Amino acid sequence: MICVSVIISYLLTKHRRGTAEVAKIEQDLQRLERCANVKDIRNAHQSLKIAELESPASPLLRIFSRISEDVNAALNQKSAYNQRLVLRIVVDRLDAQLQNLTRSTEKYAPRFRPIAQSWREIIVNSVEELAKETELLQEIDNPYIIGVPLNQQLEIFIGRSSIGLRIEELILDRRRPPLLLYGQRRMGKTSLLNNLGKLLPNSIIPLFIDLQGAPSSASNNAGFLYNLARGMITSAKKQSALTLPSLTREDLEKDPFTCFDEWLDKVEEALQDNTALLSLDEFEVLDSAIAKGRFDEQDVLGMLRHLIQHRPRFKVLLAGSHTIEEYQRWASYLINVQVVHISYLKEDEARQLIKSPVKDFTLRYEPNAVERVLQLTRCHPFLVQLLCGEIVALKNEQDPSVRRLATLADVEAAVPEALSSGGFFFADIQNNQVDAAGLAILKYLAAQEEGAILNKRTILNKLPDVSENAFKLLLQRELIEEVEDGFRFQVELIRRWFAQM
Ligand SMILES: Nc1ncnc2c1ncn2[C@@H]1O[C@H](COP(=O)(O)OP(=O)(O)OP(=O)(O)O)[C@@H](O)[C@H]1O
Ligand SMILES: [Mg+2]
Structure with missing residues (x-):
């Protein structure tokens, strides 16, 4: 009797819950x-x-x-x-x-x-x-995108075909070297990886993984491999409409690396005659997860090395703003790594970004105004977008009679706005990319006029405590360059930021 009443009460509760749920859906x-x-x-x-x-x-x-x-x-x-x-x-x-x-x-x-x-x-x-x-309002459409990596749907991704060719060449290399896409912050690494499908032949399937996202935040090996597989599956679908076999978290729980390896066998089958380019963006984040002990170095990097050496259908590309020498841990796993350097846009690519970033762009530039944007930005893709975005915003505030033509004065007037709205980019250099000695050198150099070259002796007279290493770091970060017998800023806009500090 008790038993029946318990069942009835259970069914009634279930029914009530069901009814409540239906009401919520409604x-x-x-x-x-x-x-x-x-x-x-x-x-x-x-x-x-x-x-x-x-x-x-x-x-x-x-x-x-x-x-x-x-x-x-x-x-x-x-x-x-x-x-x-x-x-x-x-x-x-x-x-x-x-x-x-x-x-x-x-x-x-x-x-x-x-x-x-x-x-x-x-x-x-x-x-x-x-x-x-x-x-x-006769406003100029502002097509510039600041700071967000460009995906395949955005028309404003420009150029980089020579880097595409270099990657293709290295993928065909019979020694199968792992690749490192190395470039300074905001130089366009992620945008390039997102758009590789447009630059490479169809037989190469780019699989893009953002290591800053889910994989590195997983709490154990199974979670890491699950997120890696999920990233590969999503990317294959998006970039090449290719369906890879599925892999569940439960599959991985017991023996994660063996299970992942078996899954890779199936992926290779699905690839048929194609080659997969596994691109791991922000490899530094995985390094810090390994350093914190979240993943075992031997397990994770060993798996990567095995994949590079024994799975010819896969090529591995790491992307980051550090060299492998700066990440010693990786060096022994990535033998013969080939560096693909991503730097400033070519001049004709930057001109296109300024003059016709998208179809039907309605702003025209006076020739010397275009030259000035090139001089100020040195064709740095982020800085061209930043400055040109501010120029459009400025033009939109002007009288419609002069709105459609950008002059040299407009470019100069947009500079303070660009320094302010791009503050996060410049502050990152100051806070995360240079040490105190480097900062002192940059400030001293910036206090001179545009394009000024200072020799080392002059700098050391002013800053006697600065070591040789400080110069080396600034050169490596591509902030200054060596010319004649001295140093100068690589990019005028960056000099302006340090000059106003
Ligand atoms: N090929 C390109 N064409 C036009 N604009 C570009 C291109 N590449 C990069 N940009 C511009 O630079 C910005 C930064 O690009 P992206 O995020 O890809 O750089 P990143 O090197 O991955 O940066 P981070 O070091 O912060 O990861 C983009 O928002 C865009 O404004
Ligand atoms: Mg990036």
Whole structure:
């Protein structure tokens, strides 16, 4: 008797819980249905309750929550141009979702389909309105993107074909050396890795892994390998529409490295005649996780060495702003590593970024204004984007009669704005890339006029405590260069920052 009443009470509780869940789903659905404009859509994710729970509607609610977050991110973009760009990506995602919902036999699909349709319409209208707004104000669309790595969808990724060719050449090298993409901060390493698919032949499948993300933050080997595999699977799908075999966390738990190795056998099969280029961005972060004892050096780097030596279908590329010599731990695992240096853009690439960063760019430059941007930035991709972005912002505040032509005076006027809005870039040099002696040298050099060269003796007279090593570090960081018998700043804009300190 007791037993029956326990069962009944259990069933009743379950039923009540089920009813409560259905009511919550209904509330969430109505919230999504009520969205009447982009503002409602951008806020919708904040009020959804069910997305974290497990129910048949949860995956769909999560997708709509994510779309709402992306619309919010789009509207947070500074320029109307970039708002439109990101909104268009959201529309593509909604189109894909609509197709899935049309095919789906899922119970909730018929409820979500009209929501997707309505959201799509609202977002498309908003894109059109944003376009009208900029046209009405005769504003120049600001296409420049500051500080975020460029993905394949952005038209503003420029050049780098010679680096693509060099990587291709090294991939074909029969000695199969591991590669190191080495370049200073913000020189465009991640952007290049994201866009490698455009630069390499189709037979090379780029697999991009951001070691700053999930892999290095895992708490054990199984977590690390799981995140690595997941990154490879996502990247193969995105860059080459290739489906790699799946690998679950549970599979890996018992004997992670053996299991991962067996998974790589299956990946090799899936690759057929193609070659996978496994690019590990920010290898320094993995090094610090190893140093902290989170992963075992022998296990992780040994696995990498094994992959390089015994799996000819795979090539490994590390990317970072340090040399292997600075990371001794890696040197013994990466024999014969070949360095691919990524530095300033070529002059014609930088000119393109200034004069026609995207199709239908409506700002024209006087020739000496273009030359001045080149001189100030030395074709540093981030600095060209930063300065040109400020020039567009400045032009948009001017009278429409002079708005469409950038002059030398405009370029000079944009410099203080660029130094201020790009403060995070310059402060990183000051705080993380040089020591006290290096900073003293930079300040002293910066106090001279543009392009000034100081010889070592003059600097040492002024700063007697500075060691030889301080010069070496500044040269290695590509902040100064040796010319004639002295030193000068490599980039004028960087000199200006240290001059105003
Ligand atoms: N090929 C390119 N064309 C146009 N702009 C570029 C290019 N590469 C980089 N940039 C600009 O430089 C910025 C920094 O790029 P990215 O984040 O790829 O550099 P990074 O070397 O990976 O930097 P970090 O050292 O911080 O990881 C981008 O936001 C973009 O403004
Ligand atoms: Mg990067």
